Amino acid sequence: MNYSLMRILIIIAINILALSVFGQINNTHQNIRVGFYNLENYFDYSPDKLKNDTQFTPYGDYHWNHKKYDQKTKNIYKVIQNMKCRNCIILLGVCEIENEKVIKHLLYSTPLNKSKLNYVHYESNDSRGIDVALIYSNEFQPIKTSSFELFDNGVKIETRNILYVKGIVELDTFHVFINHWTSRYRGVLESEYLRMEFSNLLKSKVDSLINVNKNASIIIMGDFNDEPHDISLQNLMKVNALFNMSNNFNSSFVKGSVKYREDWYIFDQIIVSESLYLNLNGWEVTSRMSIFDPIWILEDDMKYLGKKPFRTNIGYKYNAGYSDHLPVYIDIINTK
Numbered sequence: 001m002n003y004s005l006m007r008i009l010i011i012i013a014i015n016i017l018a019l020s021v022f023g024q025i026n027n028t029h030q031n032i033r034v035g036f037y038n039l040e041n042y043f044d045y046s047p048d049k050l051k052n053d054t055q056f057t058p059y060g061d062y063h064w065n066h067k068k069y070d071q072k073t074k075n076i077y078k079v080i081q082n083m084k085c086r087n088c089i090i091l092l093g094v095c096e097i098e099n100e101k102v103i104k105h106l107l108y109s110t111p112l113n114k115s116k117l118n119y120v121h122y123e124s125n126d127s128r129g130i131d132v133a134l135i136y137s138n139e140f141q142p143i144k145t146s147s148f149e150l151f152d153n154g155v156k157i158e159t160r161n162i163l164y165v166k167g168i169v170e171l172d173t174f175h176v177f178i179n180h181w182t183s184r185y186r187g188v189l190e191s192e193y194l195r196m197e198f199s200n201l202l203k204s205k206v207d208s209l210i211n212v213n214k215n216a217s218i219i220i221m222g223d224f225n226d227e228p229h230d231i232s233l234q235n236l237m238k239v240n241a242l243f244n245m246s247n248n249f250n251s252s253f254v255k256g257s258v259k260y261r262e263d264w265y266i267f268d269q270i271i272v273s274e275s276l277y278l279n280l281n282g283w284e285v286t287s288r289m290s291i292f293d294p295i296w297i298l299e300d301d302m303k304y305l306g307k308k309p310f311r312t313n314i315g316y317k318y319n320a321g322y323s324d325h326l327p328v329y330i331d332i333i334n335t336k
Contacts, residue, residue: 029336030139032169032283033088035292035329036095036221036268038180038258039076040312040322041130043098044105045069051129053098061316068320072312073102075322077110080135083292083327089169090117092135093221095160095180099123103133122147124161132163132178132222140174142167148205150197159194162202170334172217172281175209177202179222181232192232195225199232206239210273214241215280218273223325225267233269241274245289245330253307254293257326262304268328282336292327 043056045064056064084090097103103119106112120142121133136142144166150157163178179202182194202220209216220242226232228244237244246269256264269289276285299321301308310321 029170029334030087030089031085031334032091032140032332033083033085033329034091034219034221034270034332035083035327036093036178036223036270037076037079037083037327038223038268038323038325039094039096040324041096042072042076042094042102042106043069044102048099048129051098052127053129056098062313062318068318071320073106073110075312076106077112079292079297079322079327080112082294083329084115085331088137088331089139090115090135090137091140091174091176091219093132093163093176093178094135095132095178095223096130097121097133098129099131103135107135120145120163120165122161122163125149125156125158126160127158130160130180132160132180134163134165134176134178136165136167140167140169148201150194150201152197157194157197162198162205164205170336172283175216175218177205177218177220177222179220179224181222181224181226183225191225195230195232196235198224199235203236203239206236206242210239210241215275216241216273217275217281217283218242219276220271221269221328223268227266228269236271242271243274243277243285245270245272245285246328248287249289249291249328251291251293253295253298254291254326257291257328258324259301259304259308268325270328270330272330272332276332279335282334284333284335286331286333289328289330292329297322297326 047057055061058065100121107117116138117135119133119135124131142165146164148162160180165176181198182191246266256266257268258265272285275281298307299310309324311324
């Protein structure tokens with residue numbers, strides 16, 4: 001073979017190998033799928049003397065037993081498994097879990113154990129014992145966690161906590177807040193002051209982070225029991241470095257994340273800091289939040305028409321579904 005031709009072929013081969021290696025290096029940079037899911041009373045069936053959980057026992061109003069609990073766990077697993085994206089880091093906030101036992105059962109006693117997911121959870125001061133938690137992939141490394149509680153004149157309010165997790169992804173720091181604000185069960189106006197208390201508490205924590213680093217990468221998610229235009233969320237958004245991704249959302253069959261009678265509401269939201277919205281640190285959020293609404297997670301609304309979330313219980317009647325809320329998610333793209 002001609003020496004010059006052989007030299008050219010060798011150079012081409014080296015270049016192809018270099019491009020292949022470079023491609024492999026680039027592929028190690030993963031994107032992050034951030035999601036939130038209200039699990040609708042994910043209780044075990046054992047009574048807890050320290051909590052008001054008797055409704056979710058075999059002899060309680062819901063006649064909650066091992067069979068129903070096991071089916072609930074399988075349903076949640078199915079949703080999480082289908083929400084995940086291939087080769088993505090997972091940050092999934094959840095609420096309405098009773099305790100650490102149920103989150104362990106979900107992650108380690110279902111096929112999710114192959115995904116090597118971990119969690120952060122604190123017991124809250126909620127009278128019913130329902131908590132929030134963060135489920136995360138191993139690529140996310142928590143370095144600080146805290147539980148922020150509401151106080152009234154120095155006395156703890158019997159309600160949920162705000163979970164805070166500071167973690168590292170590829171040497172970059174992320175600050176994650178998981179929320180479940182007071183419901184409207186007692187009436188919108190009667191419960192509004194508690195959601196404002198949550199808003200003020202969260203705002204103070206975010207302000208502190210922004211004051212230290214105006215380009216901090218912050219992710220806020222939760223069931224706020226208010227919509228983006230309500231006063232509690234508007235108060236939070238006075239932090240100029242925040243963007244509510246639920247102002248515009250993608251969906252296939254629904255007009256919100258939860259339905260009450262004929263009306264849809266976007267109570268489940270994801271909010272990000274300016275650094276993620278404007279790609280200031282090499283991580284850029286997708287332009288819209290998505291509602292995870294495949295047809296199998298919905299059922300026909302025979303009374304108010306259209307579709308509605310396929311929930312676990314309707315009143316005290318067992319419905320064998322997933323949740324009364326739909327999950328939401330965004331993708332954060334690694335642009336480095």
